Amino acid sequence: MEFTQLIEKRRSIRKYTSEAISEDNIKKIVRAGLLAPSSRNLKSAEFIVIKDKEILKKLKGVKSAGSGFLDQAAFAVAVIGDSEKADAWIEDCSLALIYMQLAATELGIGSCWIQCRLRQSSIENVSSEQYAREVLGFADNYRLEAIMSFGMPDEEKEPCTKIDEDKIHII
Ligand SMILES: Cc1cc2nc3c(=O)[nH]c(=O)nc-3n(C[C@H](O)[C@H](O)[C@H](O)COP(=O)(O)O)c2cc1C
Structure with a gap:
């Protein structure tokens, strides 16, 4: 798929079939995250791949809203950044997340970014x-940016072709 077509095809998919995703495709997606550029090439982003259904079910509560579909996902990847390694861990993790989403799109796999940094869980004051x-049991120096859910799409969305020309400022 051409790059222009790929970025138009990328949409947030929150409904998934029960079809499993092959190990090979999971590896391709995570590999894309690992290939993302990082500040000073410090590679602060790390990836927790969650395939266990019970854990996915628990993770559904990671947000008070906007994560309710996690238990339907075939797998999810929590992207954590080592804040002691890089001050730009947020950017490093974000790039890894979008690389994974684009890799999934190319493979015909649906995905959705679930924002976790600066968000509240379903439990009050947590x-x-x-x-x-x-x-998930990650150490304190690791900060959570987001979780990306993945699964075979059970919804169809139009490619994204509308662009807001007024956001372009040429001087
Ligand atoms: C930084 C960021 C945070 C997001 N957080 C969530 C989220 O927590 N839950 C969710 O369902 N979608 C989330 N999304 C998906 C957006 O809602 C989605 O990208 C936007 O509505 C545009 O739709 P599209 O991705 O289909 O083009 C997030 C996307 C980004 C880039």
């Missing part, structure tokens, strides 16, 4: 990060 740390 942040999304605290909640995920409890479920």
Whole structure:
């Protein structure tokens, strides 16, 4: 698929069939995340690949809203950044996330970004990060940017072709 077509085809897919995704495709997606550029090439982003249905079910509560479909996903990847390694861990993780989403799009796999940084979990006074740390068990120096859910699409969306010309400022 041409790059222009790929970025138009990329949409947030939140409904998934029960079809499994092959190990080969999971590896291709995570590899894309690892190939993303990073600040000073420090590669601060790390990837927790979650295939266990029980864990996906628990993770559904990582946000008070906007994560309810996680238990339907074939797998998900929590992208955590080593904040002691790089001050630009947010950017590093974000790039890894979008690379994974584009790789999934090319493979015909649906995905959705679930924002966790600065968000609250379904439990009062528990942040999304605290909640995920409890479920996934990552160390304090790792900060959670987002979780990307993946699955075979059970919804169809039009390619994204509309662009807001007024957001372009040429001087
Ligand atoms: C930084 C960021 C955070 C997002 N957080 C969520 C989220 O928590 N839950 C969700 O369902 N979608 C989330 N999305 C998906 C957006 O809602 C989606 O990208 C937007 O509505 C445009 O739709 P599209 O991706 O189909 O083009 C997020 C997307 C981005 C880039």
